[in-house]
Amino acid sequence: MINTVNILRLIAVIVFIVCAPFIGGILDGFDRKISARMQRRIGPKVTQPFYDVLKLFNKEFVSVNKSQLFLLLSYLFFVIFAGALFFGGYDLLMVFLCTSTASIFLILAASSTHTAYTGVGTLRELVQMMCCEPMELLVAIGFYLSTSANKDFVTPTFKVIDLVRSDMPAIIYLPGFFIGFIFILTIKFRKSPFDISTSHHAHQEVVKGVTAEFSGAAYGIVEVAEWYEQVMLLGVVGLFFITSNPLSYIVAALAIILVYFLEIIIDNTSARVKWDLMFKLSWGIIFICGGTNLLVLEIIRNINI
Amino acid sequence: MENYGRNIVEIPLEKLVIVASEERDKGHRLAQACASYVNDKYELLYSFVDGYEMVTYKLIIDTDTEVPSISRICFPAFTYENEMKELFGVKIKGIVTDYNDKFYRIQTKTPFLKKGDK
């Protein structure tokens, strides 16, 4: 069935696939610039990340294991697919399951080389997944419950297309989930306190951890995939604020910028922690913020019924 | 205090291990050990430190004399002994972690042994 809504959804998907790397790259550029200014340096140009990635693609691809490239392309594919599902307005639960699948491919690609540093890196990446995954699923469930608590919805839904038609921004129902989600964003963006499996600078014990064995184009693919993932995750941040009112899109954009700035501040004011502390902190936050919020939502839902 | 640098006691080879264990039992710290090659003989120096006081034991031996390692008595001696062995070719036996002349990655064997042309 072809109608205007479906065409709009298709356009959104195409716009995401084409523009996300540029948005991600520019955000990365601003990240570097602002970080540099926070450290009282001048910093590179905002467009520097693009030059970096272009240079990576021009380099010779060297790998000990041919399957690495295939696994990395699968990683890129699933990240793009997850983003396309999200911006196309499909099931939020599906989106998060797709990102998990993508991370599995990244881990497989990394461990295909069997070196010491990636070995440690992949183990840590698995711990990171363990820290992020519960919150991601909780966010999806939170949105579902918010629709069931909201009287505007006849039936509760996971679908992004329906969530953006709400009269009330989801943040009203989900403040705890929002805090928890911002917390795991620090892990997802590989920012300073939690950049244990790989980081944007090689100055750490596992060198570059998961990405240590990727060279040239392979590493370029990882960078691009990270940009896609960043845009998708920031989209989820925006989803907390979007309602049927067109003005809410501006509010969402502002919220995204604020959240991103907050991540840069956290990155520049903390030391890298060890994996056990990361685990305790993230599960603690998930249980306290997410759990409390879930409880309150359940109560509201029961009152409504 | 200023005179610690001249407090050098000459001891015979047999007493080295005894002196080292005595110093360790007194709770003194092995601060340094080094070799030098003077008048075709090795001079081995072992300095033990107690706070600001220091006593240095000097061993004068021929080039082919075997010296027992004191690294089983004072663990930190192993670095110094490996160094002596590699740079001067002092025959030290029984070092805890013996690098077998791979402590420094240098091409010449015992580079400090032969006298430079003056």
Added chain:
Amino acid sequence: MSEIIKPKRTIIPFGPQHPVLPEPIHIDLVMEDETVVDAIPSVGFIHRGLEKLVEKKDYNEMVYVAERICGICSFMHGMGYCEAVEHIMDVEIPDRAKYLRTIWCEFSRLHSHLLWLGLLADGFGFEALFNECWRIREKVLDMVELTTGGRLISSVNKVGGLIKDVTPEMLKAMKETVIQVEKELKPVANTFLNDYSVKSRLCGSGILTKEEAIALGACGPMMRASGIEVDLRKTGYAAYDNIDFDIITSNDCDGYARCAVRIGELFQSVEIVRQAIDKIPDSEEVSVKLKGNPKGEFLMRLEQPRGEAFYYVEANGTKFIDRFRVRTPTFANLAPLIHTLKGAPFADVPLLVLTIDPCISCTER
């Protein structure tokens, strides 16, 4: 089950080219999962044999070789050599020269410790703090350059005193610099000592008890952080016997204690420089004329920023010295490093390597 299943052991080669290491040192880490069970260090990638040069260089020229042992500890290496030869020749240098040596010693301690703090911050991934430390360090280096003519390798020492004197304006500028440094250092020190994430990395890592420190021959801040009150500046070389200062120690015995001791020493250095500038006597001469050649042997001990350094000089009465030996603090701290690495998690390895403040080019004269 009859026997306990042990995790598979792997060996991780750490260094010589590793991003957190400023200089080439190689450590083979035997790992069980993420825990280090054994560590075998090896140095020697850049051994230069500078000690051997003493046989070919005039004993006056050797000062410059001694200074080039290392860039960071440069001033004190030159000074250690000079003091050892001066002791052999029984030379008493002018008081003004003694005070100036003290001041420059403290300046090198300031820039060495600031360098270390920066590297530590970088080691646990705190880039903003790293940049801040090195920015303060620049001020210190600029002042060293202004007064000696060289940023790192100053070459102002000679056997029997100093090559050049400083003007009263320079002394004033030095004093202003240290006051400025102290002011800028306070927030940085506060972050190192009180930040939650920094403390989570440093507290309880790499325990070295007092007994172990003695048995393993630790030296310098590493030893003082284990509660041993030894600071060789108290032996009164240069003008330290006229300066009032306390030894900074800590009883925590961990990485945090080592960081705290070094930060305490930074503030102490500032205080010593101020005292020395206040007390410095006016005189025309900063060096004495030497008579004859050295004959005899002497073991000089100095408190380098990184710990206790030895300078052994054996002279035979000619202008060439028989044996010049430098034992640097890093060399002594290798054994404690191995001890602290055993049982540590892999994430702590770079920090533990850094807490001994390794200076590899010193170690491989």
